[in-house]
Amino acid sequence: MFTDDAGKGGIAAGGPGNSENSARRTGGDLVQLITPAGERISHPEFDPWLQDVSDEQLCSLYEDMVVIRRIDAEATALQRQGELALWPPLLGQEAAQIGSARTLREDDFVFPSYRDNGVAYCRGVKPEDLVRAWRGNASAGWNPFTVNVATQQIIIGSQSLHATGYAMGIQNDGADCVAVAYFGDGATSEGDVNEAMVFAASFQAPVVFICQNNHWAISEPVRLQSHIHLADRASGFGIPSMRVDGNDVLAVMAATRIALDRARHGGGPTFIEAVTYRMGPHTTADDPTRYRDANELEDWAAKDPISRMKSLLDRKGLLTADLEAAVAAKADAVAKELRAGTINMPEPQPLDIFKHVYSTPNSWLDRQQDHYSRYLASFGDPAEAASEEGAR
């Protein structure tokens, strides 16, 4: 079940429903609909795509952003407490992920990177599944087909091609769903992302490229990846693009709707650059104080996506004590579920190592599994033997 379609008022629908209403923009000025102070700015091109967003939906967008930030904090704490081996925080990127993911239809298919936990959460991935791979209990957290989200990609930019291929399949099927690739600013330097844009443009595949420009690829600043705005690269491929404030949930939402609508109606791919900032480290193993200025962090803290949404709600008289209490309670409950799910996660068994390498029997691997079973059995207790081996 998808959270957006189910309980949150069908944000996936909406918009003028006519891709012709939107010019095929290429890059251009940064689109912002909510200022850092929470003021709603009107925009003739983007506003029509938000007319159906009700007060209730604004509150639920706020809730999702708060909840995913809480999941992020809880997972970081779990890592510090030794319950996770590693965690890639999304702190600061909540609007870019929630704003885009909440616009998707159930039959759209997402190809995310390892940092896109907010996207996965919106699609119905369970909290403990978000950390399963980071605990070392599996290589990935979930079955892609139950939530229409591929497993989170670690090879930078690789998934952009998978999304494009999936979109070519959609085209062949005559369906009107869309494939969505999420990647970061660093990925735009990878050959795969550039090849994905070539294929998407040539076949006019129904794919949306959502680039979260969080300004840092581990220690490398975005200026090392590109001399021009990332959105401006798309025009070289003949792909329309938009450059939006990625800390503004409504701007991201409108841009994604424009792109999805174009893809559904045969208009081909779109590239969205959501300009945001990675407030935390690359992962819990990283130390950003070695490479970036504290002032920069302060500047971006003032543009925080959740505080500006909170200010917007306040200006609209929606930020009631009841809402705040309900959102806090939800965040607490999800964090609790994440912690319990993590700690109680069943341990994998030694011979699971051989499972699913192939879907058909394989004589090489079957022999190795047989030999390792015998080895483990020679200790009496296989689990004990394996843990002793691992400790050496």
Added chain:
Amino acid sequence: MTQMTFARAINSGLRKSLENDPKVILMGEDIGALGGVFRVTDGLQKDFGKHRVVDTPLAESGIMGTAVGLAYRGYRPVVEIQFDGFIYPAFDQIVSQVAKTHYRTQGAVKMPITVRVPFGGGIGSPEHHSESPEAYFTHTSGLRVVSPSSPQDAYTMIQQAISCDDPVLYFEPKRRYHDKGDVDETLDPGSALPLEKARVITDGRDVTLVAYGPLVKTARDAAIAAADEGISIEVIDLRSLAPVDYAAVEASVRKTGRLVITHEAGQSGGLGAEVAASITERCFYYLEAAPVRVTGFDVPYPYSKLEMHHLPSLDRILDGVDRALGRPNSLSGLEG
């Protein structure tokens, strides 16, 4: 039975697969109107349409990565890599995605992708057009690697590869594309010899000679020549390079006590080393002599006027057979 070339037999097998399964989709460079640089896909785009036989942009990683996405969507992509030496840009997608997605997703996402690669030398080509990169892929878990050696196997094995739920690298011996042979197009791939099984090509008593792909013909010719000298060679066509059908090789070596392996790829870290080690482990006490490898050298594929020195020839194979038999050979008197 129909007489046809090796290339035509693959074409016929591809046609069968396209007819039998609407999810089969061919992708590659120049495979449409041109029919591929070797004409293996000749006429298929005309008959099945541009959406089933897709000419792609010139980007091998792009082809492989979009094939992964199509597999996610339920398709069975058959990718043509134009030449062996052009596969490397796709290496990351093959190794990190095609090979590992089934494992990563605990069996939820299958990658039934077939990668067709014309490989090997002997056609007088410039650099990058004659390589034998199979060991990179046999070393990669999650992949199956096969190489047919006859038109009949080419016809059957391409269909078996396409219907296999695991990714298969299908190495086509390009210097045999124009060789003709009988093909039974009524043979059901499901009841034919399974994809992972080796085949004994000629029975013999004195030495086991293991070959695959382009060198199976050379090995068979060597066996015929040796028979004139009273030496009985058992030739095994591996067909499957990952996994190797060790049971078949072992059964033969238990009988002959001697093993020669030949391939065009360089020797170090090659498939011959793996076969020699595995057979030594499995039936050491049946071996009368150390296994012998007759392979290409550890050099970049040489310029074409020298390639016949690089490629194992009938005489070099027989020299290796002599060594395995303890008869006078080019290395007689050398230790180690």
